[in-house]
Amino acid sequence: MEVKVFDDYHSLSRYAANLFLQQVRQKPESVLGLATGGTPEGFYRQLVQMSNEESISYKAIRTFNLDEYYPINHNHPQSYWTFMKNHLFSHVSINENNIFIPNGETSDVERECERYEQLLKEKGGIDLQILGIGENGHIGFNEPGASFASRTRVVELTPNTIQANSRFFTSAQDVPRHAITMGIASILESKKIIVLASGKKKAKVVSEAINGKVTEEVPASVLQHHPNVLFLVDQEAAVNL
Numbered sequence: 001m002e003v004k005v006f007d008d009y010h011s012l013s014r015y016a017a018n019l020f021l022q023q024v025r026q027k028p029e030s031v032l033g034l035a036t037g038g039t040p041e042g043f044y045r046q047l048v049q050m051s052n053e054e055s056i057s058y059k060a061i062r063t064f065n066l067d068e069y070y071p072i073n074h075n076h077p078q079s080y081w082t083f084m085k086n087h088l089f090s091h092v093s094i095n096e097n098n099i100f101i102p103n104g105e106t107s108d109v110e111r112e113c114e115r116y117e118q119l120l121k122e123k124g125g126i127d128l129q130i131l132g133i134g135e136n137g138h139i140g141f142n143e144p145g146a147s148f149a150s151r152t153r154v155v156e157l158t159p160n161t162i163q164a165n166s167r168f169f170t171s172a173q174d175v176p177r178h179a180i181t182m183g184i185a186s187i188l189e190s191k192k193i194i195v196l197a198s199g200k201k202k203a204k205v206v207s208e209a210i211n212g213k214v215t216e217e218v219p220a221s222v223l224q225h226h227p228n229v230l231f232l233v234d235q236e237a238a239v240n241l
């Protein structure tokens, strides 16, 4: 596992965007794993700006998002579908047929999870996965206690996550209680993983994930077992390292 510490959020986001573009240039048909949340917003801003400056073509790439609330309408302002549209998809030349996000509108959620796992396999697995990390150590919506062998499935959000995400909703009451998430085993099959962590609220979990015991109680600690993980951390999140 490699760790890079940046002076600030801006330089961290820019570095991540550069690595992502490098991947797209090297392999235009890359399968890219995408994350949502507050942390990657700067990354997407930089990515859109650089992609447009360089006229990078996204026509052949395939994207898989880590997770989606359940149930939620695609067009809900806080769905991850809407997030991705606003932060990336409506700004670059991506082919809509190559965008994969768990369907939060499905009436058969078990089948949707199987379909998503199957699609990941069919497309050849993820070349580069972008990850955030929850204050409780979650990756995707794999909350503490999630099995390292888990696959795409429906999960219940913890009170901590509902509270953390309530800042995007009118109130904590409005945050969906469930989500569809790629499992930990599904995430670990990615060839490369880049984790973004910013701000002092993440300092504790960043040090646990990088230097602590590998335990299902801190899902991100499993990344210590992956052969190609890069943590990009700003000063505030790095204080305990």
Ligand code: PGA
Binding pocket: 036, 037, 038, 039, 040, 131, 132, 133, 134, 135, 138, 139, 140
């Ligand atoms: P955040 O979420 O970027 O909004 O802090 C990270 C995560 O929950 O994975």
